[in-house]
Amino acid sequence: MTHQAAPARELGDATAAIATDAPLSAGYRRYAMGLLLGIYVINFLDRQVVNILAEPIKTDLGLADWQLGLMSGLAFALFYTVLGIPIARLAERKSRPMIIGGAIAAWSGFTMLCGTAQNFVQLILFRIGVGVGEAGCTPPAHSLITDYVPRDKRASALAFYAMGTPLGSLLGLVMGGMIADAYGWRTAFLIAGAPGLVFALLAATTLSEPRKRLSAEVRRVVHASQATFGETLKFLAGKRTFWLIAFGAAIKAFIGYGHAPFTASFFLRNHGEELAGLADKFGLQPLGFLGLALGLLSGVGGSISSLVGGMIADRYSKTDLRGYVTVPAMASLVAVPVFACAMLAPSAVTAMSILTINYLMGALWYGPVYATGQSIVPPHMRATAAAILLFIINLVGLGLGPLAVGALSDVLAKGAGMGSAEGVRWALILSTLAGLVAFILFWIARRTIREEMES
Numbered sequence: 354m355t356h357q358a359a360p361a362r363e364l365g366d367a368t369a370a371i372a373t374d375a376p377l378s379a380g381y382r383r384y385a386m387g388l389l390l391g392i393y394v395i396n397f398l399d400r401q402v403v404n405i406l407a408e409p410i411k412t413d414l415g416l417a418d419w420q421l422g423l424m425s426g427l428a429f430a431l432f433y434t435v436l437g438i439p440i441a442r443l444a445e446r447k448s449r450p451m452i453i454g455g456a457i458a459a460w461s462g463f464t465m466l467c468g469t470a471q472n473f474v475q476l477i478l479f480r481i482g483v484g485v486g487e488a489g490c491t492p493p494a495h496s497l498i499t500d501y502v503p504r505d506k507r508a509s510a511l512a513f514y515a516m517g518t519p520l521g522s523l524l525g526l527v528m529g530g531m532i533a534d535a536y537g538w539r540t541a542f543l544i545a546g547a548p549g550l551v552f553a554l555l556a557a558t559t560l561s562e563p564r565k566r567l568s569a570e571v572r573r574v575v576h577a578s579q580a581t582f583g584e585t586l587k588f589l590a591g592k593r594t595f596w597l598i599a600f601g602a603a604i605k606a607f608i609g610y611g612h613a614p615f616t617a618s619f620f621l622r623n624h625g626e627e628l629a630g631l632a633d634k635f636g637l638q639p640l641g642f643l644g645l646a647l648g649l650l651s652g653v654g655g656s657i658s659s660l661v662g663g664m665i666a667d668r669y670s671k672t673d674l675r676g677y678v679t680v681p682a683m684a685s686l687v688a689v690p691v692f693a694c695a696m697l698a699p700s701a702v703t704a705m706s707i708l709t710i711n712y713l714m715g716a717l718w719y720g721p722v723y724a725t726g727q728s729i730v731p732p733h734m735r736a737t738a739a740a741i742l743l744f745i746i747n748l749v750g751l752g753l754g755p756l757a758v759g760a761l762s763d764v765l766a767k768g769a770g771m772g773s774a775e776g777v778r779w780a781l782i783l784s785t786l787a788g789l790v791a792f793i794l795f796w797i798a799r800r801t802i803r804e805e806m807e808s
Contacts, residue, residue, distance in 0.1 A: 377561060382501055385560060389494050389514055392457060392556060395549050396490050397521025399464040399483060400429070402529040402545045404522075404614045405644045406538040408621055413538070414473055418615075418766075418777070422759025425614040428477045430752030433484035434744045441492035441740030442582060445733065448565075449493035454557030460486025461549025468542030491743055496736035499727045500563045505667065507727060508677065512663025512720025516656045519716060522613070523652020530644020534637070585734045589741065592729050594802045598678060599745040601794035602722045604787050605685060606750020609715060611758035611784050615777050617643055622774040624701035631701070646705060654712030663720025674806050675799045677725045681718030682795035688714050689788045696782050718795075729806055758784050 377385075403410070407421050416424075444452055463482030470476035494514065502510040525545065532541040580588070589595050620628060620643055632642035662680055669676025688711055695707035726742040727735050758780050766776025 377501065377563070381561065385501060386498070386510065386513060388552075388555060388560065389498065390517055390520075392453065392490065392552050393494070393514055393517025394521040394524065395457070395552055396460070396487055397518050398525045398528070399460055399521075399545055399549065400487060400525075401522045401613060402464075402525035402541060403467070403480070405526045405529040405617055405640070405647075406533055406541055407614050408618055408640070409533055409538045410476070414470075414476070416473060418618075418759040418762045418773075419756065420473060420759075421614055422755035422757070424473070424476055424480055426610060426755030427752045428480045429484040429487075430747050430750075431484070432481050433488045434748040434752065436485055436488035437492055437740040437743050437747075438582070438737070440489045441496075441736040444493035444496055444736040445580075448562050449497050449736075450560035450562055451557050452489050452493050453560065454553045454555075456486050456489025457549045457553035457556060458486075459489070460484075461546040461553065462486075464546030464549070465543050467546075468539040492736045492740040495723060495727060495739040497560070497563075499732075499735055504728060505671065508666040508670070508720040508724035509660075509663040511723040511727070512659045512666075515663075515716065515719035515723065516659045518719070519652045519655020519659065519712075522655065523648040526617075526644040526648030526651070528644075530648070531637075531641040533644075534641040580731075580734050580737070582737060585730070585737045585741070588730065588734060589738065592805050594678075594798050594805045595726065595729055595738075595742070597794045597798035597801075598681075598722050598725050599742050600749070601678075601681065601685070601791045601798070602718055602742075603746045603749035604791040604794070605681070605715075605718055606746045607754040607757070608750075608785055608787055608791075609754070610751045611754030612781055614755050615758055615762065615781060616647060619696070619777050619781060620647075620701055620704070622777060624704070627701045650705060650709055651712050651715075654709055655716045658713050658716035659719045662717035663724070665717075666721035666724065674803045677721040677806075678795045678798040678802055680721050682792050682799075684714040684717040685788045685792040685795060689785055692785045693782050696778050725802065725806070754784075 403425050407425065410416065410424075411418075411421055440452065440456075460483045463479050463486060466482065467476060467479045470479055495511065498510050498514055499507060528545065529538075529541045532544055617640075621639065625639070628639045628643055632639045635642060637645070662684075666677050666680050669679070691707060691711050691714070695704045695711060698704040698707055723739075723742070726738055730738040761783065762773070762777045762780035764776075765771045765779050766773045769776070771779065
Protein backbone atom coordinates (compact mmCIF):
# COMPACT_ATOMS: atom_id res chain seq x y z
CA MET A 354 0.00 0.00 0.00
CA THR A 355 1.30 3.44 -0.88
CA HIS A 356 1.70 5.92 1.89
CA GLN A 357 -0.47 9.04 1.74
CA ALA A 358 0.31 11.96 4.04
CA ALA A 359 -2.60 13.97 5.38
CA PRO A 360 -3.05 17.33 3.65
CA ALA A 361 -1.26 20.17 5.37
CA ARG A 362 -4.50 22.12 5.77
CA GLU A 363 -6.06 19.17 7.66
CA LEU A 364 -3.07 18.59 9.86
CA GLY A 365 -2.25 22.22 10.55
CA ASP A 366 0.42 22.73 13.19
CA ALA A 367 0.68 19.87 15.69
CA THR A 368 1.89 22.33 18.29
CA ALA A 369 -1.36 24.26 17.98
CA ALA A 370 -3.37 21.04 18.16
CA ILE A 371 -1.59 19.90 21.29
CA ALA A 372 -1.89 23.33 22.91
CA THR A 373 -5.68 23.32 22.45
CA ASP A 374 -6.49 19.62 22.68
CA ALA A 375 -3.94 18.45 25.23
CA PRO A 376 -2.64 21.45 27.13
CA LEU A 377 0.33 21.17 29.45
CA SER A 378 0.63 23.44 32.47
CA ALA A 379 3.35 26.09 32.55
CA GLY A 380 4.81 24.40 35.63
CA TYR A 381 5.02 21.05 33.91
CA ARG A 382 6.65 22.61 30.84
CA ARG A 383 9.32 24.09 33.09
CA TYR A 384 9.87 20.70 34.73
CA ALA A 385 10.05 18.91 31.39
CA MET A 386 12.48 21.44 29.92
CA GLY A 387 14.62 21.22 33.06
CA LEU A 388 14.66 17.43 32.92
CA LEU A 389 15.53 17.41 29.21
CA LEU A 390 18.32 19.86 29.90
CA GLY A 391 19.63 17.59 32.67
CA ILE A 392 19.49 14.62 30.30
CA TYR A 393 21.44 16.49 27.65
CA VAL A 394 23.98 17.57 30.26
CA ILE A 395 24.81 13.97 31.14
CA ASN A 396 24.66 13.11 27.44
CA PHE A 397 27.56 15.46 26.84
CA LEU A 398 29.28 14.65 30.12
CA ASP A 399 29.52 11.01 29.05
CA ARG A 400 30.42 11.95 25.50
CA GLN A 401 33.11 14.50 26.30
CA VAL A 402 34.70 13.31 29.54
CA VAL A 403 37.13 11.41 27.31
CA ASN A 404 38.65 14.72 26.19
CA ILE A 405 40.23 15.66 29.51
CA LEU A 406 41.30 12.03 29.94
CA ALA A 407 43.01 11.89 26.54
CA GLU A 408 46.57 12.41 27.79
CA PRO A 409 46.49 9.84 30.63
CA ILE A 410 44.72 7.33 28.34
CA LYS A 411 47.37 7.95 25.66
CA THR A 412 50.15 7.35 28.17
CA ASP A 413 48.54 4.29 29.77
CA LEU A 414 47.54 2.54 26.55
CA GLY A 415 50.39 3.85 24.35
CA LEU A 416 48.22 5.61 21.73
CA ALA A 417 49.02 8.10 18.95
CA ASP A 418 47.08 11.35 18.41
CA TRP A 419 45.19 9.87 15.45
CA GLN A 420 43.99 7.06 17.74
CA LEU A 421 42.78 9.62 20.26
CA GLY A 422 40.90 11.32 17.43
CA LEU A 423 39.39 8.01 16.30
CA MET A 424 38.38 7.08 19.84
CA SER A 425 36.82 10.44 20.67
CA GLY A 426 35.30 11.10 17.24
CA LEU A 427 34.79 8.70 14.36
CA ALA A 428 34.19 5.49 16.35
CA PHE A 429 31.47 7.25 18.35
CA ALA A 430 30.04 9.30 15.49
CA LEU A 431 29.55 6.56 12.89
CA PHE A 432 27.02 4.68 14.98
CA TYR A 433 25.62 7.81 16.64
CA THR A 434 24.79 9.42 13.30
CA VAL A 435 23.65 6.36 11.36
CA LEU A 436 21.37 5.01 14.09
CA GLY A 437 19.89 8.46 14.74
CA ILE A 438 17.73 8.20 11.62
CA PRO A 439 15.96 4.86 12.30
CA ILE A 440 15.49 5.85 15.93
CA ALA A 441 13.96 9.15 14.79
CA ARG A 442 11.63 7.22 12.48
CA LEU A 443 10.57 5.20 15.52
CA ALA A 444 10.05 8.43 17.46
CA GLU A 445 7.56 9.64 14.83
CA ARG A 446 5.24 6.77 15.88
CA LYS A 447 6.18 5.48 19.35
CA SER A 448 6.59 6.96 22.83
CA ARG A 449 9.40 9.51 22.76
CA PRO A 450 9.93 9.48 26.57
CA MET A 451 10.40 5.69 26.53
CA ILE A 452 12.89 5.94 23.65
CA ILE A 453 14.86 8.63 25.50
CA GLY A 454 14.84 6.62 28.75
CA GLY A 455 16.14 3.48 27.07
CA ALA A 456 18.83 5.47 25.26
CA ILE A 457 20.09 7.01 28.51
CA ALA A 458 20.41 3.62 30.19
CA ALA A 459 22.38 2.25 27.23
CA TRP A 460 24.92 5.06 26.87
CA SER A 461 25.44 5.33 30.64
CA GLY A 462 26.23 1.63 30.91
CA PHE A 463 28.75 1.77 28.08
CA THR A 464 30.39 4.87 29.58
CA MET A 465 31.01 2.90 32.76
CA LEU A 466 32.42 0.02 30.71
CA CYS A 467 34.98 2.41 29.16
CA GLY A 468 36.62 2.46 32.58
CA THR A 469 37.30 -1.27 32.30
CA ALA A 470 39.01 -1.17 28.87
CA GLN A 471 42.41 -2.85 28.79
CA ASN A 472 43.41 -1.91 25.24
CA PHE A 473 42.57 0.34 22.30
CA VAL A 474 40.16 -2.12 20.66
CA GLN A 475 38.08 -2.54 23.82
CA LEU A 476 37.94 1.21 24.33
CA ILE A 477 36.79 1.72 20.74
CA LEU A 478 34.05 -0.89 21.12
CA PHE A 479 32.76 0.66 24.34
CA ARG A 480 32.81 4.13 22.76
CA ILE A 481 30.74 2.71 19.90
CA GLY A 482 28.27 1.52 22.53
CA VAL A 483 28.07 5.05 23.95
CA GLY A 484 27.35 6.32 20.44
CA VAL A 485 24.61 3.74 19.91
CA GLY A 486 22.87 4.83 23.11
CA GLU A 487 23.21 8.56 22.56
CA ALA A 488 21.67 8.24 19.09
CA GLY A 489 18.29 7.91 20.80
CA CYS A 490 18.38 11.21 22.68
CA THR A 491 18.27 14.40 20.65
CA PRO A 492 15.93 13.68 17.69
CA PRO A 493 13.02 12.65 19.94
CA ALA A 494 13.93 15.41 22.42
CA HIS A 495 13.83 18.09 19.70
CA SER A 496 10.49 16.73 18.54
CA LEU A 497 9.07 16.81 22.08
CA ILE A 498 10.30 20.35 22.74
CA THR A 499 8.76 21.55 19.48
CA ASP A 500 5.43 20.09 20.65
CA TYR A 501 5.81 21.67 24.09
CA VAL A 502 6.41 25.30 23.01
CA PRO A 503 4.96 27.72 20.43
CA ARG A 504 6.85 28.56 17.25
CA ASP A 505 7.94 32.05 18.30
CA LYS A 506 9.80 30.58 21.30
CA ARG A 507 11.38 27.55 19.62
CA ALA A 508 14.85 29.00 19.13
CA SER A 509 15.02 29.96 22.82
CA ALA A 510 13.64 26.60 23.97
CA LEU A 511 15.98 24.58 21.77
CA ALA A 512 18.87 26.85 22.79
CA PHE A 513 18.00 26.17 26.44
CA TYR A 514 18.15 22.43 25.73
CA ALA A 515 21.40 22.91 23.80
CA MET A 516 22.97 24.41 26.94
CA GLY A 517 23.53 20.77 27.81
CA THR A 518 26.47 20.82 25.41
CA PRO A 519 28.60 23.36 27.30
CA LEU A 520 27.31 22.38 30.75
CA GLY A 521 27.96 18.69 30.11
CA SER A 522 31.38 19.51 28.73
CA LEU A 523 32.07 21.63 31.84
CA LEU A 524 31.18 18.76 34.17
CA GLY A 525 33.12 16.31 32.04
CA LEU A 526 36.26 18.44 32.10
CA VAL A 527 36.08 19.43 35.77
CA MET A 528 34.92 16.11 37.17
CA GLY A 529 37.01 14.03 34.78
CA GLY A 530 40.20 15.97 35.50
CA MET A 531 39.84 15.98 39.27
CA ILE A 532 38.75 12.37 39.59
CA ALA A 533 41.49 11.25 37.21
CA ASP A 534 44.07 13.10 39.32
CA ALA A 535 42.80 11.51 42.52
CA TYR A 536 41.76 8.02 41.43
CA GLY A 537 42.77 7.54 37.78
CA TRP A 538 41.01 7.83 34.42
CA ARG A 539 39.16 4.53 34.80
CA THR A 540 37.30 5.72 37.89
CA ALA A 541 36.36 8.92 36.07
CA PHE A 542 34.46 6.90 33.46
CA LEU A 543 32.69 4.83 36.13
CA ILE A 544 31.48 7.90 38.02
CA ALA A 545 30.50 9.76 34.82
CA GLY A 546 28.13 6.98 33.74
CA ALA A 547 26.34 6.33 37.03
CA PRO A 548 23.89 9.33 37.18
CA GLY A 549 22.39 8.38 33.84
CA LEU A 550 20.59 5.40 35.34
CA VAL A 551 18.51 7.77 37.51
CA PHE A 552 17.76 10.08 34.57
CA ALA A 553 16.70 7.08 32.48
CA LEU A 554 14.01 6.23 35.03
CA LEU A 555 12.82 9.85 35.29
CA ALA A 556 12.58 10.25 31.51
CA ALA A 557 10.59 7.06 31.01
CA THR A 558 8.15 7.69 33.87
CA THR A 559 7.67 11.48 34.13
CA LEU A 560 8.06 12.98 30.64
CA SER A 561 4.71 13.55 28.96
CA GLU A 562 4.00 12.22 25.46
CA PRO A 563 1.61 14.85 24.05
CA ARG A 564 0.29 12.47 21.39
CA LYS A 565 -1.33 10.31 24.09
CA ARG A 566 -3.38 13.27 25.31
CA LEU A 567 -4.84 14.16 21.93
CA SER A 568 -8.45 13.46 21.12
CA ALA A 569 -9.22 10.47 18.91
CA GLU A 570 -9.88 12.70 15.90
CA VAL A 571 -6.71 14.74 16.23
CA ARG A 572 -4.71 11.55 16.89
CA ARG A 573 -6.17 10.06 13.70
CA VAL A 574 -5.07 13.08 11.67
CA VAL A 575 -1.58 13.11 13.18
CA HIS A 576 -1.19 9.34 12.67
CA ALA A 577 -2.40 9.55 9.07
CA SER A 578 0.09 12.32 8.39
CA GLN A 579 3.19 10.27 9.16
CA ALA A 580 5.65 10.68 6.31
CA THR A 581 8.08 8.07 5.08
CA PHE A 582 11.81 8.74 5.19
CA GLY A 583 11.76 9.14 1.40
CA GLU A 584 8.96 11.71 1.58
CA THR A 585 10.85 13.69 4.20
CA LEU A 586 14.01 13.67 2.09
CA LYS A 587 12.03 14.71 -0.98
CA PHE A 588 10.46 17.58 0.95
CA LEU A 589 13.83 18.72 2.29
CA ALA A 590 15.40 18.49 -1.18
CA GLY A 591 13.40 21.57 -2.11
CA LYS A 592 14.51 23.50 0.96
CA ARG A 593 17.87 25.04 0.09
CA THR A 594 18.02 26.74 3.47
CA PHE A 595 18.04 23.40 5.29
CA TRP A 596 21.15 22.15 3.49
CA LEU A 597 23.00 25.45 3.84
CA ILE A 598 22.45 25.58 7.62
CA ALA A 599 23.16 21.85 7.94
CA PHE A 600 26.58 22.07 6.34
CA GLY A 601 27.34 25.43 7.96
CA ALA A 602 26.61 23.88 11.36
CA ALA A 603 28.57 20.76 10.38
CA ILE A 604 31.66 22.88 9.80
CA LYS A 605 31.16 24.64 13.13
CA ALA A 606 30.88 21.20 14.75
CA PHE A 607 33.98 20.02 12.85
CA ILE A 608 35.92 22.84 14.50
CA GLY A 609 34.39 22.45 17.95
CA TYR A 610 34.62 18.66 18.16
CA GLY A 611 37.99 18.67 16.42
CA HIS A 612 39.44 21.05 18.99
CA ALA A 613 37.89 19.43 22.07
CA PRO A 614 40.22 16.42 22.50
CA PHE A 615 43.34 18.51 21.84
CA THR A 616 42.76 21.78 23.70
CA ALA A 617 43.92 20.27 26.99
CA SER A 618 46.83 18.61 25.16
CA PHE A 619 47.78 21.98 23.66
CA PHE A 620 48.02 23.59 27.09
CA LEU A 621 49.84 20.66 28.69
CA ARG A 622 52.39 20.49 25.88
CA ASN A 623 52.94 24.23 25.35
CA HIS A 624 52.35 25.72 28.80
CA GLY A 625 53.08 22.78 31.08
CA GLU A 626 55.40 24.53 33.51
CA GLU A 627 53.12 27.54 33.89
CA LEU A 628 50.14 25.25 34.49
CA ALA A 629 52.06 23.32 37.13
CA GLY A 630 52.79 26.58 38.96
CA LEU A 631 49.18 27.76 38.74
CA ALA A 632 47.85 24.39 39.87
CA ASP A 633 50.19 24.37 42.86
CA LYS A 634 48.80 27.71 44.03
CA PHE A 635 45.34 26.17 44.20
CA GLY A 636 46.54 22.89 45.69
CA LEU A 637 45.67 20.93 42.55
CA GLN A 638 47.44 18.74 40.04
CA PRO A 639 47.94 20.23 36.53
CA LEU A 640 45.30 18.01 34.90
CA GLY A 641 42.70 18.79 37.55
CA PHE A 642 43.44 22.51 37.39
CA LEU A 643 43.26 22.51 33.59
CA GLY A 644 39.97 20.60 33.61
CA LEU A 645 38.52 23.09 36.12
CA ALA A 646 39.73 26.13 34.15
CA LEU A 647 38.68 24.93 30.71
CA GLY A 648 35.46 23.48 32.07
CA LEU A 649 34.40 26.78 33.66
CA LEU A 650 35.38 28.79 30.60
CA SER A 651 33.65 26.53 28.10
CA GLY A 652 30.69 25.69 30.34
CA VAL A 653 29.79 29.18 31.50
CA GLY A 654 30.75 30.86 28.22
CA GLY A 655 29.00 28.21 26.13
CA SER A 656 25.82 28.33 28.23
CA ILE A 657 25.59 32.10 27.92
CA SER A 658 26.35 31.81 24.20
CA SER A 659 23.64 29.22 23.62
CA LEU A 660 20.95 31.15 25.53
CA VAL A 661 21.84 34.50 23.99
CA GLY A 662 21.95 33.03 20.49
CA GLY A 663 18.43 31.67 20.85
CA MET A 664 17.08 34.88 22.39
CA ILE A 665 18.64 37.12 19.74
CA ALA A 666 17.37 34.88 16.94
CA ASP A 667 13.80 34.79 18.36
CA ARG A 668 13.75 38.56 18.86
CA TYR A 669 15.32 39.39 15.49
CA SER A 670 13.22 36.88 13.58
CA LYS A 671 9.94 38.48 14.69
CA THR A 672 10.63 41.21 12.14
CA ASP A 673 13.08 39.40 9.85
CA LEU A 674 13.50 35.62 9.68
CA ARG A 675 17.03 36.11 8.37
CA GLY A 676 18.03 36.61 11.99
CA TYR A 677 18.11 32.82 12.34
CA VAL A 678 21.14 32.65 10.03
CA THR A 679 22.68 36.11 10.50
CA VAL A 680 23.57 35.35 14.14
CA PRO A 681 25.60 32.17 13.40
CA ALA A 682 27.15 33.76 10.30
CA MET A 683 28.67 36.68 12.15
CA ALA A 684 29.77 34.51 15.08
CA SER A 685 31.54 32.13 12.66
CA LEU A 686 33.46 34.98 11.05
CA VAL A 687 34.65 36.66 14.25
CA ALA A 688 35.67 33.39 15.92
CA VAL A 689 38.45 32.66 13.41
CA PRO A 690 40.93 35.44 14.32
CA VAL A 691 40.01 35.26 18.01
CA PHE A 692 40.90 31.58 18.29
CA ALA A 693 44.13 32.01 16.32
CA CYS A 694 45.21 34.78 18.72
CA ALA A 695 44.55 32.48 21.69
CA MET A 696 46.72 29.71 20.23
CA LEU A 697 49.58 32.15 19.57
CA ALA A 698 49.41 33.85 22.99
CA PRO A 699 52.67 33.69 24.97
CA SER A 700 51.16 32.41 28.23
CA ALA A 701 48.43 30.05 29.40
CA VAL A 702 46.58 32.82 31.26
CA THR A 703 46.49 35.06 28.19
CA ALA A 704 45.42 32.16 25.97
CA MET A 705 42.57 31.23 28.30
CA SER A 706 41.46 34.86 28.58
CA ILE A 707 41.19 35.14 24.80
CA LEU A 708 39.49 31.75 24.56
CA THR A 709 36.75 33.14 26.81
CA ILE A 710 35.65 35.37 23.90
CA ASN A 711 35.65 32.35 21.63
CA TYR A 712 33.50 30.33 24.01
CA LEU A 713 31.03 33.24 24.26
CA MET A 714 30.52 33.02 20.50
CA GLY A 715 30.93 29.29 19.95
CA ALA A 716 27.36 28.18 20.75
CA LEU A 717 25.43 31.11 19.25
CA TRP A 718 24.40 28.88 16.34
CA TYR A 719 22.68 26.15 18.38
CA GLY A 720 19.21 27.65 18.88
CA PRO A 721 18.87 29.36 15.47
CA VAL A 722 20.02 26.32 13.49
CA TYR A 723 17.92 23.75 15.37
CA ALA A 724 14.85 26.02 15.34
CA THR A 725 15.19 26.51 11.58
CA GLY A 726 15.55 22.76 11.10
CA GLN A 727 12.32 22.14 13.03
CA SER A 728 10.32 25.08 11.65
CA ILE A 729 11.11 24.47 7.99
CA VAL A 730 9.26 21.12 7.97
CA PRO A 731 5.67 20.13 8.86
CA PRO A 732 5.03 18.50 12.27
CA HIS A 733 4.96 14.90 11.02
CA MET A 734 8.53 15.21 9.70
CA ARG A 735 10.20 16.90 12.66
CA ALA A 736 11.95 13.99 14.40
CA THR A 737 13.24 12.69 11.07
CA ALA A 738 14.35 16.17 9.96
CA ALA A 739 16.18 16.58 13.27
CA ALA A 740 17.92 13.23 12.75
CA ILE A 741 18.97 14.15 9.20
CA LEU A 742 20.30 17.50 10.43
CA LEU A 743 22.18 15.81 13.27
CA PHE A 744 23.44 13.11 10.88
CA ILE A 745 25.15 15.74 8.75
CA ILE A 746 26.41 17.81 11.69
CA ASN A 747 27.81 14.88 13.63
CA LEU A 748 29.19 12.81 10.77
CA VAL A 749 31.20 15.78 9.49
CA GLY A 750 31.82 17.40 12.87
CA LEU A 751 32.15 14.64 15.42
CA GLY A 752 33.17 11.93 12.97
CA LEU A 753 35.84 13.79 11.03
CA GLY A 754 36.81 16.71 13.30
CA PRO A 755 38.86 14.95 16.01
CA LEU A 756 40.38 12.48 13.53
CA ALA A 757 41.39 15.26 11.10
CA VAL A 758 42.90 17.48 13.79
CA GLY A 759 44.71 14.51 15.37
CA ALA A 760 46.10 13.34 12.03
CA LEU A 761 47.16 16.89 11.11
CA SER A 762 48.88 17.21 14.50
CA ASP A 763 50.84 14.00 13.86
CA VAL A 764 51.83 15.11 10.33
CA LEU A 765 52.99 18.53 11.48
CA ALA A 766 54.81 17.10 14.50
CA LYS A 767 56.69 14.41 12.60
CA GLY A 768 56.45 15.16 8.88
CA ALA A 769 57.13 18.87 9.26
CA GLY A 770 59.44 18.33 12.22
CA MET A 771 57.59 20.72 14.51
CA GLY A 772 57.40 18.46 17.53
CA SER A 773 54.21 17.52 19.34
CA ALA A 774 53.77 20.90 21.04
CA GLU A 775 53.92 23.01 17.86
CA GLY A 776 52.19 20.29 15.84
CA VAL A 777 49.04 20.44 17.93
CA ARG A 778 49.15 24.26 18.06
CA TRP A 779 49.17 24.63 14.26
CA ALA A 780 46.70 21.80 13.74
CA LEU A 781 44.25 23.74 15.90
CA ILE A 782 44.93 27.05 14.11
CA LEU A 783 44.67 25.63 10.58
CA SER A 784 41.45 23.74 11.33
CA THR A 785 39.73 26.85 12.66
CA LEU A 786 40.05 28.49 9.22
CA ALA A 787 37.15 26.28 8.14
CA GLY A 788 34.96 28.77 10.02
CA LEU A 789 35.20 31.07 7.01
CA VAL A 790 33.30 28.49 4.94
CA ALA A 791 30.62 28.25 7.65
CA PHE A 792 30.21 32.03 7.52
CA ILE A 793 29.67 31.91 3.75
CA LEU A 794 27.07 29.12 3.98
CA PHE A 795 25.06 30.82 6.73
CA TRP A 796 25.19 34.14 4.88
CA ILE A 797 23.95 32.60 1.62
CA ALA A 798 21.02 31.08 3.55
CA ARG A 799 19.76 34.64 4.13
CA ARG A 800 18.56 34.63 0.51
CA THR A 801 16.07 31.79 0.92
CA ILE A 802 15.11 31.44 4.60
CA ARG A 803 12.19 33.91 4.57
CA GLU A 804 10.49 32.31 1.60
CA GLU A 805 11.08 28.71 2.73
CA MET A 806 10.06 29.14 6.37
CA GLU A 807 6.95 31.09 5.47
CA SER A 808 5.80 28.75 2.69
